Amino acid sequence: MEELLLSRIQFAANISFHILFPTITIALGWVLLFFKLRFNATGDDRWMAAYQFWVKIFALSFGLGVVSGITMSFQFGTNWPGFMETVGNVAGPLLAYEVLTAFFLEAAFLGIMLFGARKVPNWLHTLATFLVAFGTTISAFWILVLNSWMHTPAGFELRDGVVHATDWMAIIFNPSMPYRLVHMLLASGLTVAFLIVGVSAYRRLVGDTSKGVRLTLKTGVWMAAILIPLQIYAGDMHGLNTLEHQPQKVAAMEGNWNTGPNVPLLLFALPDEEARENRFEIGIPSGASLILKHDPNGIVPGLNDFYAEDGTALHPPVSPVFWSFRVMVGTGVLMLLASWGTLIALRRSKGVDNLNPWILRGLVAMTFSGWIATLAGWYTTEIGRQPWLVQGVLTTEAAVADVPAPMVATTLAAYLVVYAVLLVAYITVIFRLAHKSSKSDERPHSGAAQVALVPAE
Template sequence: MEELLLSRIQFAANISFHILFPTITIALGWVLLFFKLRFNATADDRWMAAYRFWVKVFALSFGLGVVSGITMSFQFGTNWPGFMETVGNVAGPLLAYEVLTAFFLEAAFLGIMLFGSRRVPNWLHTLATFLVAFGTTVSAFWILVLNSWMHTPTGFELRDGVVHATDWMAIVFNPSMPYRLAHMLLASGLTVAFLITGVSAYRRLIGDTSKGVRLSFKTGIWMAAILIPVQIYAGDLHGLNTLEHQPQKVAAMEGNWTTGSNVPLLLFALPDEEARENRFELAVPNGASLILKHDPDGVVPGLNDFYAEDGSPLHPPVAPVFWSFRVMVGTGMLMLLASWGTLVALRRSGGIDKLNPWILRGLVAMTFSGWIATLAGWYTTEIGRQPWLVQGVLTTEAAVADVPAGMVASTLAAYLAVYAVLLAAYITVIFRLARKSTNTDARPHSGAAQVSLVPAE
């Protein structure tokens, strides 16, 4: 059990670090395309100023995402050989599709996007930006197809304990894939929205009065304000889908032990798995039934229904799922308050230059809030699948390698040390770029006159 627990923690550490950077690049590629298209339409170099700053952040994020992804993939062979031995006939092709359709596309055009704005025709640079953005989204699609299939596996049959694909359309478009994909893409959009807003607010606080900062700030805050209610709606749909296919996960998220109607929504509680009850509950009456069933009398599943005959639990560990879900929801509510509140303040004050400095400081504090929400949601999803690695097909314990616990612990410590240094360096570089770019608008772009759609005055 030590080997299993340490291997799980090690994989969790690797994927937690890795997911931070695709969460940025997925949406940031499309934001860069928006900046470039606005420049093409207006010939306003402020848009290229924003583009040139944020393309540096994209490059940094892309590089760390690639490196950490390679490290993570090694663990399938070193720590989890049972995974590929059992489901490799499905997982292998899906991972290959991601490489063939997305990674090569990104790699082929990334150089043009980063270094070609003054070296290639403007239309080609714009096309390269689009293809890189499209590639990041296609990459996310294939990875989420595999992850969703692990939660709601369909389109396969077991032969001698090995999974064989029988219907690739059913595998790709498995029951949870559309909801999980939408939820993740919106999470990426919100992560980038608050990253752009927070860094722009920081630049304004240190005296950057360039108009490119104002455009970036407005883009980020409007993006956040629009996406957060859409994410709340998508999260509700995802929750209903999870209730249908993984009711034990929803029971853990709600901290509900007994199946019944009129189930309260717990705002705070201390789940006690040994006693099968909660301590110090603070609840909204009928709230869980209303959210999950859209009916205050709706019946919500309880954790007591998910125990084996020998008394062993068939549900995930309750406390981590319960609390990670609340961190995700709480961060989302804070995003809603921050984005809508800032828009109201902007309207009343007349612009970013007249905003209360404390609002800007608050937005700087929210710069990486998308990471917090994403990780909390990821933990809710992945811990909530336990004890299964592939729901109903392969348990986590059956897939782990027989590696000495000391070896796993030593490599885990090394990973954590390296990741801490890299993460600190990443955040430091972003804010250093912000300070270096203060009051330095972009130089005139060589293709501005040719691509302008605005008549000369």
């Protein structure tokens, strides 16, 4: 059990660090394409200035995402050999499709996107930006296909304990894939929206009065304001899908122990798994039934339905799922208030120039709110699948490697130190780029302006 717990923590640390960067690059690639198309259509150098600044952050995020993704993939062999031994006939091809259709596409055109603005025709540079953005989305598609299949497996049969594919269309378009894909793409869009808003607000606070900063701040605010209602709706649909296929996860999210109607929506509680009850509950009467069944009298599953005859829990750990879900929802509410509140403030103050500095400081504080919501949602999803690694097919315990606990603990400590240093460095570089840009008098002069990781000399 010690090896299992340490290996789980280690994989969680790896994937938590890795997911931060694709969450940015997936949507930021499309935002860069938007900036470039607006420049092509209007000839307004403000759009090119925005492109030049944000393509640097895209490149930095892309690099860290690739490196951390490679490290994470090693874990399948070092810590989780049972995963590929059992489901490799499905997981292997899906991961290969991601490399063949997405990674090569990104790698082929990333150099043109970053360094080719002066060396290739403008249409080719724009095309390269589109293909890189498209590649990041296709990459997300294949990874989410595999992850969704692990939650709602379909299109396979077991032969001697090994999974064999029988229907690839059923595997790819498994029951939870469309909901999970949309939810993740919108999460990426919100992450990038608040990153753009926060960094632009910071640039404004440190003295950047250029029109380009006003443009990107307003673009980010509008992007967030449009996407957050869509995300709330997509999250609701995803929750209903989860209720159908993984009711024990929903029961843990709601902290509901007994199946029945009129289940309250708990705002606060301390789940007690030994006593099989909650302590210090604060909730909205019938709220969970109304949300999950669209009927206050709707029957919501309870955790007590998911115990084996010997008393073994067949549901996930309740407290982590319960609280991570509330962190995700709470962050989403803050996003809604921040984006719509800023839109109202922009209208009343008649522009970015007249915004209250405290509003700008609040937006800076929300810079990485998308990361918080994404990680909380990811923990809700992945911890909520326990004790299964592949729902109903392979348990987490059955897949773990027989590696001594001290060795796992040592590598875990090394990972945590490296990731902490890289994360601090990443955030520092972003704000230093923003500060440097705010003090620079350089402006792009044409569509042939250099798009690179450093300003052209």
